[in-house]
Amino acid sequence: MKMKKTAWKAYAGWILGTEAVGALAGFLTREGTELYKTTIQKPPLSPPAIVFPIVWSVLYALMGVGAARIWLRPKSSARQKALGFYLAQLGFNFGWSLIFFNAQNFGLAFVWLGVLLALIVWMIAYFAKVARAAAWLQLPYALWVTFAGYLNYGVWMLNR
Numbered sequence: 001m002k003m004k005k006t007a008w009k010a011y012a013g014w015i016l017g018t019e020a021v022g023a024l025a026g027f028l029t030r031e032g033t034e035l036y037k038t039t040i041q042k043p044p045l046s047p048p049a050i051v052f053p054i055v056w057s058v059l060y061a062l063m064g065v066g067a068a069r070i071w072l073r074p075k076s077s078a079r080q081k082a083l084g085f086y087l088a089q090l091g092f093n094f095g096w097s098l099i100f101f102n103a104q105n106f107g108l109a110f111v112w113l114g115v116l117l118a119l120i121v122w123m124i125a126y127f128a129k130v131a132r133a134a135a136w137l138q139l140p141y142a143l144w145v146t147f148a149g150y151l152n153y154g155v156w157m158l159n160r
Contacts (some may be wrong), residue, residue: 010071015064021090022060025097026053032101040104043154059144062088063136069134070127082126089119106156113149120145146155 026033035047063086070082096116100109120142128135 007068009063011068014068014071015018015061016066018060018064019057021094022056024083025094026056029097029101032104035104036101040155041158042079042152043158044099046151055144059141063141066127066131066134066137067133069137073130076130078126078129082123082130085119085123085126089116091121092116092119100152106152106159109151110149110156111151114147117149118144 067083067086070079070086073079091114093116096109096112098111099105101108120138124135124138124142127138
């Protein structure tokens with residue numbers, strides 16, 4: 001099946017936009033990330049530093065694909081709410097990096113991550129109402145953020 005011109009533009013826009021948010025967060029937190037790598041005690045199961053940008057690039061792409069699938073559906077209140085939760089969780093995702101890496105306020109970052117995870121769950125629920133496949137694409141993200149919660153909590157406890 002041939003993809004319509006507007007469909008590929010929607011996919012490209014949502015993927016690139018989401019990746020750009022992640023790239024901006026990475027750029028703004030590069031000094032804090034270096035400090036984290038060298039001075040912060042990490043809990044067991046902490047992956048090597050190289051894993052994070054790889055995983056996040058894939059997750060941001062999946063998020064963008066899911067958002068594009070929602071965007072391409074007919075306008076509805078569920079679609080509007082799904083995209084609203086998408087944008088809200090993306091903002092919280094961005095904010096977490098600044099709180100965790102730059103401010104190194106690990107306690108606040110942990111609470112922030114809890115709110116982020118709740119927003120992701122709501123987003124998935126609304127995505128499922130509009131396009132089930134879009135919701136399924138967000139499950140790796142929810143699982144990774146759950147794992148990030150474990151890591152964040154461990155860092156908080158080890159570095160008080």
